[in-house]
């Protein structure tokens with residue numbers, strides 16, 4: 590049996606008639622840019638998140654960059670985040686001319702360690718940018734109270750955390766979050782797309798203006814310069830079609846996680862920990878073992894694909910060599926990078942495939 594890491598085709602096949610119809614209707618209307626599907630999706634996604642505003646963007650990366658700009662963050666300012674994330678998180682900080690301030694992760698949840706944040710705050714710090722990695726909200730109670738004490742913005746990277754909950758509240762937990770609709774994300778477009786969700790009307794207005802060349806409603810009136818970072822209408826049509834399925838897809842991901850948790854409990858592997866306050870959405874199901882590389886090779890030999898998110902921490906990436914960090918600077922992140930393994934998890938993953946993963950792991954440990 591082969592088990593792919595992800596199967597976008599299975600999801601497309603399951604919704605083909607409705608998604609094809611939605612795309613055809615955009616083609617028929619030829620409203621490719623800022624078409625009515627954009628506004629319909631923004632309204633629906635804001636409601637799904639329980640927030641007032643959603644602004645569609647060209648990607649999760651552009652959402653992060655534009656929301657930093659909308660908060661006036663730029664050269665001379667510092668933004669705190671973790672080195673255990675996808676590089677887009679920190680690319681956005683660099684893109685606005687601000688300085689990255691890394692803080693190590695909590696070794697159990699893999700999200701930013703709130704206990705280490707205050708020591709990283711300086712007079713230049715403007716924001717904390719927690720990443721709800723793998724679909725699990727970071728320790729937001731602690732982060733929000735630190736932010737209040739120090740007068741900082743909290744901007745959540747929720748690219749992996751659509752509909753994730755914290756104390757029963759849907760992300761964003763603070764005021765504002767950025768989402769990615771990259772095809773493999775829990776809610777995926779048929780290309781690049783993203784958005785900013787916020788209750789702050791001023792932030793929403795600023796992000797919207799920045800996505801669309803800084804223009805006013807008047808087409809060629811530009812109070813400021815912006816970017817061409819709008820979402821395509823076609824992507825909005827796809828996302829609007831998929832959004833009503835997201836809650837059941839999320840439940841299916843949680844069921845996969847529960848089956849893995851039960852099936853792998855006796856292996857001695859470190860399984861994902863879901864803190865009491867959290868309802869994770871399992872963008873990734875990440876286990877941990879000192880035998881990671883051998884286990885991964887064994888799974889591969891049996892046709893089971895896995896991933897490592899992420900194998901080289903950002904502070905050790907060549908792209909950031911100029912920042913002068915070295916191995917040992919963020920020990921929890923470095924230890925995670927050497928021992929984590931992401932198992933296949935997606936809503937369409939069959940019970941027999943899940944059992945094949947579980948049995949293959951048992952076979953590895955019984956030799």
Ligand SMILES: *Cc1c(COP(=O)(O)O)cnc(C)c1O
Pocket residue numbers: 648649650651674675677678720746748749768769770771781782783
């Ligand atoms: C996917 C992702 C992004 C970037 O999203 P894109 O839509 O690919 O630009 C940012 N942060 C994290 C944590 C991600 O996983």
